[in-house]
Amino acid sequence: MKKGFIVVNAYSGNADYLYQAHRLREEFARRGAAVAVVKNHCGIAGMEKNGKIDLQESGDFAVFLDKDKYLMRLLEKSGVRLFNAARAIEVCDDKMLTHIALAERGIAMPAVLPAPLCYTPEATIGEDYAARVIERLGLPVVVKQSYGSLGKEVFLAQSAEELLALARKFRLLPHFYQQFIPESRGRDLRVLVVGGKVVAAMTRTAAGTEFRSNAARGGRCAPFEPDGETTALAQKIAAALGLDYCGMDFLFGKEGLLLCEVNSNAYFKALERTTGVNVAAAYVGHILQTMA
Ligand SMILES: Nc1ncnc2c1ncn2[C@@H]1O[C@H](COP(=O)(O)OP(=O)(O)O)[C@@H](O)[C@H]1O
Ligand SMILES: [Mg+2]
Structure with a gap:
C-alpha cells in the first residue's frame, strides 16, 4: 500500500479545520492505511545549497490541507502526489485568480474589477477611485480580499464613502x-465535488440582515439535490481547475446560478451533518483509488 500523510497548518486552532484532518485519518485507518497528520511548523521540506530538495517527511502522497505554496512546490518536485495539486490550490486560494482562470470557460460569475496594490503605506487613493468602481459595478458593491475564508474578508460597501474607506484600508x-x-x-449554494463527481450539496441562509451566508457566520444549512444542469456545471468547474476535491459556492442570480x-479545502463538517453524506470517506476513496 502507498504511504501518505496529511499536512495541516500548525497555527490554526479552528476546530472545524482540525476536524477535517481527524476525519480523513479515521477513514484512511478504516481502510487499513496508516496516514499521519503532520503540522507544518516549518522544516518539512527545504532546499540545499546545490538545489537538492531535503524532505523531513515523505511519502507517495500527501493530503494538503495547508496553503503553503512553497512547501507544496517542494513536495511536488520531490515526486509526492498532492491532493489537491499545488497549482489547483494556488488558483483557488486567490479568488481573483480563480475568476481569471475560468474566464474563457463560459462559467457565469458576477462581474469583477481587481484593485491595484499601492505597495507603500504613504500612497493616497483619490476620491475619483470610488466613482470608477461604481460606474462599472454599481452599488452596493462587494469588496473582497483575494485571500480569505469563512466570510471574514468579504464586505458590502453601500456608498462611495464606504467603498473609499475599504479601498484605503x-x-x-x-x-x-x-x-x-x-x-x-x-x-447561497455549496456544492462539493470529489474525484470529478458531485457528492453532496446544501443551501445556506444567513440570519437577520447579514449578507454572507457562511455556516461559520451562523448560516443555516439545508440539504439540496442538485439537478443535472447544476451537477454538470459544478463538475465542469472542478475539472477546469484540476481539483480532486473542492467545495464551490454559487449565488442565485436572476438568470440562474453564478x-x-x-474552495480547494472546503470544510466538510457542516455538510456531513446536514446531508448525512460521508464526505471524508468519499475523499479517501478517491485518493486510494488514484494511488492504487
Ligand atoms: N457578489 C456577491 N453577491 C451577493 N452575495 C455575495 C457575493 N459574494 C459573496 N457573497 C456572500 O458572501 C459569502 C462569502 O463570500 P465568499 O466569496 O464565498 O467568501 P469566503 O471565502 O469568505 O466564504 C457568500 O457565501 C455569499 O453569501
Ligand atoms: Mg465561501
Whole structure:
C-alpha cells in the first residue's frame, strides 16, 4: 500500500479545520492505511545549497490541507502526489485568480474589477477611485480580499464613502470589487465535488440582515439535490481547475446560478451533518483509488 500523510497548518486552532484532518485519518485507518497528520511548523521540506530538495517527511502522497505554496512546490518536485495539486490550490486560494482562470470557460460569475496594490503605506487613493468602481459595478458593491475564508474578508460597501474607506484600508492587500447579486442576499449554494463527481450539496441562509451566508457566520444549512444542469456545471468547474476535491459556492442570480468562489479545502463538517453524506470517506476513496 502507498504511504501518505496529511499536512495541516500548525497555527490554526479552528476546530472545524482540525476536524477535517481527524476525519480523513479515521477513514484512511478504516481502510487499513496508516496516514499521519503532520503540522507544518516549518522544516518539512527545504532546499540545499546545490538545489537538492531535503524532505523531513515523505511519502507517495500527501493530503494538503495547508496553503503553503512553497512547501507544496517542494513536495511536488520531490515526486509526492498532492491532493489537491499545488497549482489547483494556488488558483483557488486567490479568488481573483480563480475568476481569471475560468474566464474563457463560459462559467457565469458576477462581474469583477481587481484593485491595484499601492505597495507603500504613504500612497493616497483619490476620491475619483470610488466613482470608477461604481460606474462599472454599481452599488452596493462587494469588496473582497483575494485571500480569505469563512466570510471574514468579504464586505458590502453601500456608498462611495464606504467603498473609499475599504479601498484605503486594503491598499496594501490583494483585493477586488465584485458586482453584488441582490437576489442571492444572505443565501447561497455549496456544492462539493470529489474525484470529478458531485457528492453532496446544501443551501445556506444567513440570519437577520447579514449578507454572507457562511455556516461559520451562523448560516443555516439545508440539504439540496442538485439537478443535472447544476451537477454538470459544478463538475465542469472542478475539472477546469484540476481539483480532486473542492467545495464551490454559487449565488442565485436572476438568470440562474453564478459561481461565487471555489474552495480547494472546503470544510466538510457542516455538510456531513446536514446531508448525512460521508464526505471524508468519499475523499479517501478517491485518493486510494488514484494511488492504487
Ligand atoms: N457578489 C456577491 N453577491 C451577493 N452575495 C455575495 C457575493 N459574494 C459573496 N457573497 C456572500 O458572501 C459569502 C462569502 O463570500 P465568499 O466569496 O464565498 O467568501 P469566503 O471565502 O469568505 O466564504 C457568500 O457565501 C455569499 O453569501
Ligand atoms: Mg465561501
